Amino acid sequence: MSDARSGYRLGIALVMAAAIAWSTAPFFTRLLPIDSWTILFWRGLFGGSLILVFLTLAQGQVGLRDLITMGRGGWLVASLSTLAMVAFIPALQVTSATNVAVIIATQPFVAAAMAWAWFREAAPLRTLVAALAAFCGVAITVGNAQAASDVRGIALACLMVLAVSAMTVAIRRYKQTSMVVAAALSNFLGSVVSFPFAHDIVNVTGAEIFILAMFGFFQVAMGLTFFVLGSRLLPSGQASLIATLETPLMPFWIWLAFRELPTSRALVGGALVMSAVVADVVIGESRARSHR
Template sequence: MGQRRSDRGLGIALVIAAAIAWSTAPFFTRLLPFDPWTILFWRGLFGGSLITVFLVLMQGRGALRQLVVPGRGGLLVASLSTLGMVSFIPALQMTKVMNVAVLIATQPFVAAALAWLWLGEAATWRTLLASLVAFAGVGITVGGIEAGADVTGVALSCLMVLAISAMTVVIRRHRDTSMVAAAALSNFLGSLVSLPFAHDIAQVSGNSLAILAMFGCLQVALGLTFYMRGSRLLPSSQASLIATLETPLMPFWIWVAFREIPAVHALIGGALVIGAVVADIAWDTRKREPP
């Protein structure tokens, strides 16, 4: 029982770290004057390279074989992760950012449904209630979904949510298998898919290359590695709920770097999301405390 609480605590810490890493995306994007596909290409290249270094350090050089032969579970995780990444860019181009953010907030419910259908893993009512509060908080933070949005952009956002939710469930299904190689492979695949659409590759040099390297290493490599290692230790619905911390943390980095004060509604929505996640973790911890 004690080991199970320890594993759960580690999973929570890792997914929180992943959300913090992912939330830095707007900060790096603000610093880069390139088309999204060029950013995705370089970000994936640097991110995949660093994750490969993590793979060798953790499992030795022999683990590099997993990049070529990732296994059925690893290949599925890498494919779903790639699908989520490449859907995200055109979704942002075709519809409002607020629409994408609100749809991403539905991920805990989608992951809970997939986990129940596939694994028979039922989400607790506390996690579902906290997810509902977090969803409301995200809606307040970004201003709510806009009517009359581009159907294609919304459809791509839904595809991304479905892909990442399914990825979370697959990681949970193969919880005894390290998915570090799958994380690296998904970044390299994302770069490969982005290459035909990246028009500014030749213009990247100097400081921009350094920023792209930090983007790939800090936001993608750390975020994806933490999430893949942490989500296998948690129920899929809870891992997805904790990951929603990404949205309210985004304005924080913009405030720190550019001194842009978040709007009142962003602070209120962020407080709801953070409160929902903290309450779910606290309830879960209290339930598992020995008498």
């Protein structure tokens, strides 16, 4: 039981770290005046390379051999992750950020439903309630946007949510597969898919290359690696719920770097999301302690 509690706590810490890393995406994007496909290409290249470096340092040649011999579980996770990454940026281009954010907020529900359909993993009632509260918080945060909806952008955002939810469930289904290797592969696949559409690959400046490297190393590599590792230790619905901390943290980095104050709606919505996550984690930890 002690080992189970330690794994549960580690899973929470890793997924929270992933949310913090992922939340820096608007900061890096704001610094890059280039097309999104070029960003995806370089970000994936740098992110995948860093994951391979970590893998080599941690496992040596065994880790690299896993990349070559990866089974269908790893390829499934890598493909789903790539699909989510490729759908995300174009969705932001053709529809409002409000539409995308609200759709993404439904991801814990989708992941929990997929987990139940795939291997009958029932989400605790507290997680479902907390997911509903988190959705309300995100809706409050972005609900004041006035931009009109775009069908293609909404479809891409829905595709991203489906891909991330399926990836979350697949990570728990194929626990014996090296998912860190899958994370590296997904970044490289993202670069391959983006290459035909990227127009500024050879025109980026030295400063932009540095920013792209930091984007790939921190936001992509660390975020995806932490989430892959943490999701193996938590129920799928809860892992997705904790990852929603990414949304209220995004305005913080923009304020820190550009002194743009978040709106009162963003503060209220962010507080609701964080409260939902903290409540779910605290209650889960309390119940785990009572069953020792």
